[in-house]
Amino acid sequence: MNSAARDPSADRETVREVHRLASAGDLTGAAAAALAALGAGLEHPLLLNVAALQLEREGRFEDACRYLRRAIELAPQDIGALNALGLCLQSLNRDDEALAHFDAVIALAPQAAFGHANRGRALLALGRIEEAHGSFHKALEHESNVAALAGLAAIATFRGDHSQARQLAEKVLKVEPNYPDAVMSIAAADLAAEQPQEAARGLRELLADRRVAPVDRAHALSMLGDVLDAQHRYAEAFAAYTESNEQLTTIYSSQYAGGETALEFTRLLTEQFQNVPPHRWAPSAPGKRATGAVRHVFLIGFPRSGTTLLEAALEGHPAIQSLEEQELMIDSVGAYLGRPEYVHRLAAAGDSELQGFRDAYWRRVRDAGIDLANRVFVDKYPLNTLKLPLIARLFPDAKILLARRDPRDVVLSCFRRRFRMNAPMFQLLSLDGAARFYDATMRAAEVFQERLKLELRVAQHEMIVGDFRSELTAICNWIGLDWTDAIRAVDQRSHKRAVVTPSTAQLLRGVDSATVGQWRHYAPQLASVLPILEPWVRKFGYDSRP
Structure with missing residues (x-):
């Protein structure tokens, strides 16, 4: 029905009726009326917003986002629609996008406590705990807000202050x-x-x-x-x-x-890498760091393999500056690893081309506020394991610290923990998917290292928690540093971390061996995936007995 054939008075009455039902708390009735009106050709931001709320309740978040985007097209300064779209995107774990909409709400209504509170929730979901803390307090400056109080309680929980968390x-x-x-x-x-x-x-x-x-x-x-x-x-x-x-x-x-899963991508990437003639992986020129860093270390592995403990320990050294869980190679990843077959481009890339991507990497480090003058830089990102070919071409003089843990404990822990969702983390939602992704990633790492010959050291989690000082001393010496007692204070530094990961709560207990061998409690449930993991269990020297 076109607008010329509509009855404006009747349309206004329809919108008023939906508003009345929603205000009275009859969201089901309001949604039914809104959807009927939309189906009859009446478009209005309120109708789209109410209909989107019903779609969210049904778990149809993509459809809800589509309705809300249309509402914003009709009314770009509709604070309710902007806020609702941010919340809907959060439900889809698209917190970066959600944050932009909450920022738009705050720009239009700086005194709106809900805008600051929801911004805080998005930042917290992104692991940016200090910024989230500031947004929650900003919300409470304007009015008491349950989302802000709950957010501060969550931050207190992450920091191990359970008394404060309970009060809030x-x-x-x-x-x-x-x-x-x-x-x-x-x-x-x-x-x-x-x-x-x-x-x-x-x-x-x-x-x-x-x-x-x-x-x-x-x-x-x-x-x-x-x-x-x-x-x-x-x-x-x-x-x-x-x-x-x-x-x-x-x-x-x-x-x-x-589409293509993270598991399929990993297998195809390994296959394409093997198709590149070995001589094409000859080391490239190191390139300039342009930061003053004296050494460069990539801390990699697989999720839940001990990378966070290692990074938290190493950052206690006064000569080390670390950066956790930031995709610093995103520019070069798009160019050379966006598709498995792009690895051939990487092998053929000239040094002048590669230098532009090195510069982009170090620019992102500077943008993160990191001063690397005369420091060792540790870039911790577990699944950079799959980017070893890229690291080899961009940073051939970098050291690679590979965290390793019993594969059975790794896969169980991945299945139990909640991660910020993306394609690789989606793979971990099933036990079979987690085991096969682990297998494919370890196979990729083995194939990459066989040809690339990077300066790589394995850090075994069980040895670290068993003899922390000896193992960290050896790792520091490999980096080119001496042991310092400040490395021990993992738990104290964890209370102040600005970034939250699934491992943060465990770090508050310090170096803890209680998680070693936890898989044995779940051996019956893991039975279907143990054959997938068994080759790595044997290869890495773990006891195969239950």
Whole structure:
């Protein structure tokens, strides 16, 4: 129906009716009326916003985003639509995009507490904990806001201050009972206080609430798994982790299930690399660092293999500057590893071409506020393992520190932990997917190193937690440094970390050997993937016996 044939008075009445229903709390009725009006050809930002909310409740986040983008096209300064799109993008784990929309909300309404609170939530999801802390406090300067209080409780949890987390979360629950983030902060405090029964009770009450969003439900299930694990109820814990991952798979399948998976990419990349004549991988000129760094170390491995512990230890050395989990090679990755076959371009690239990408890398380091004058730079990014050919061409004089841990513990931990979602992390949502991705990544690393002959040292997690000083002294000596007692204070530095990863909570306990051999508790559940991992178990020297 075109606009000329419409009845403006009737259209205004339709919009008013949807607004009345939504204001009265009848979101189902408001959504039904909005969708009917949209289906009849009436477009209005309010209708699109209300319809999007219903689509989100149904888990149709991509469709909801499409409606909200249209609402913003019709009304670019509609704060409600901008905020709603940011929240919807957060549900899809697209927090970088969400952050831009919350920034737009704040630019239009600097006093809007919800804009600052939601900005804080996006920053927290990105692991940018200090910036998130600032945004939450900014929100509270304008008014009491449960999202901001819950966000500060989450930060206190990450830092191990469970008393503060509990106080903040209880304030939230007085206003909004069963607020998911607050419930989970209190559950974490209960677990830290060795009261798993209380933690389980709160989480089960949350999970019984049908209003809980799918992402929050998945996170609560994962935490329930941790609580059950603490009670040595391993079969039940595994069932909770499985249900959590199944829900996350449903949520993110529209983004990551179609097309080439990370596993397929890794296998194809390895195959294409092997097709390049070996002489093409002769070392290139080192190129200039343009930063004053005296040495360059890449800390790589596989998720949950011990890279965070190593980075937290090494950053205690006064001569080391580290940067964690930032994709500094993104410019060159697009050019040379965007597709598996692009590796042939990499092998053929001339030094002048490569120097431009080296410069881009160091520019990103400077943009992160890192001063490398007379320092050793440690770039920690676990899956840079798959970029070893790129590292070899761009930085042939760099040292490679490869974190290694029992493959069975690695795969189990990947299955249990929550990561910021992307294609590789989507692979970890199933036990089989995690095991096969691990196998493919280790195979790639082996093939790459065989031809590239990089200066590579293996750091075995079990040896590090077993004899921390000896192992870190050896690693420091390999880098060209001496041991310093400041390296020991991993737990103290972890309280102040500006970036959060799934390993942060464990670092607060310092160097801990309790996670060694955890896979044995779950041996029956891991039975289907043990044959995939067994070759690496043997090759890396681990005991094959259950």
